[in-house]
Amino acid sequence: MAPKYKLHYFDVTALGEPIRFLLAYGNLDWEDIRYDDAKWAEAKNKMPFGQMPVLDIDGKIFAQSTAISRYLAKQVGLSGKDDIENLQIDIAVDLFHDFRQKIGGWFYDPIPESKAAKEVQLKEQVPYYLKKFEQIVKDNNGFLVNGKSYRLQRAKAPLHGSQHLTLIEPGRRILDNTNGLRISSFVNPLTWADIYFVAPLKYFKFLYGKDFLEGYPLLQELVKKVESTPAIAGYIAKRPAGDK
Structure with missing residues (x-):
């Protein structure tokens, strides 16, 4: 059960x-x-x-x-395919914790003098971390870890246009009529590192007071990829409207 x-x-x-x-x-x-x-x-x-x-x-x-x-x-099914990928996932998640602790440590600091000093540092720290994440996503074909291509196999016969699907979901076969190709198997590029990065961003943007992803197009695209995954999009549509 x-x-x-x-x-x-x-x-x-x-x-x-x-x-x-x-x-x-x-x-x-x-x-x-x-x-x-x-x-x-x-x-x-x-x-x-x-x-x-x-x-x-x-x-x-x-x-x-x-x-x-x-x-x-x-x-x-969102772990890495081997120990190296799981190591890379852990690194990305730990890096996110380093990043969010800078914002949280500043926002929740009750001592005015200390908070003011942290705010000065934050102006350098936030772009520092975001540039690192942007580069990681660039190096991984649009994801934090597992941005690899899927294997293609030629279909025996041309596929009907109605069979064309563009959304990748783990464990599904995807048909692509553009070049008469059938994707018979693939590596799902999404891992839980992507989810761990994207899911809490709304809260830390709220703490920071503005959208710190402006100027980081690859990170913005990563957010779209995660949040447009059907099951996650369905949850987002139903979660409390005032959620921050």
Whole structure:
């Protein structure tokens, strides 16, 4: 029997959103349990490390956003194909944590003098990290890790125009009538590194106060690729309108 998942997190995107994207992507049986401040005050001491997100899998609670995302990626086919690709995924995810901690550390700093100093540093740090990510995406054909071409095999007969599909989904055969080619097998270029980067961006743009992806076209395209994946797009369309 397939497991039942319950995600516990605040009523924001942030570090819970990669998990939501992965659960939606895999069309898994899951419940999105959101907390306001009052509900969190009552529940905090019941959490493994006094923090969220946590994922309930058939009644057993697991913590840590990255670990949960890595687990779910294995369940839905978004891990790397080998140890090297999994290493590259971990590097990209860790780099994202370095990036988002710069923004969060500045935004949540309660000491005015310290916050002002961090704001000066942030003006250099944000473009530094985004340039790194932009280059990574460039080097990987539009993705953070697994941007490889799919294998093509000539069809025995020309394909009907109605069979032309452009959307790549894992595990599906795709027909392309443009050159009479049939894609019989392929490597899905999307990995959970792409999801972990894209899913929380809305929250960190909110903290930063503006869209920091302006001037980074490859990252903007990556966002479109992830968010236009049908299952994820369906989740986004239904999530709370005020989600930040």
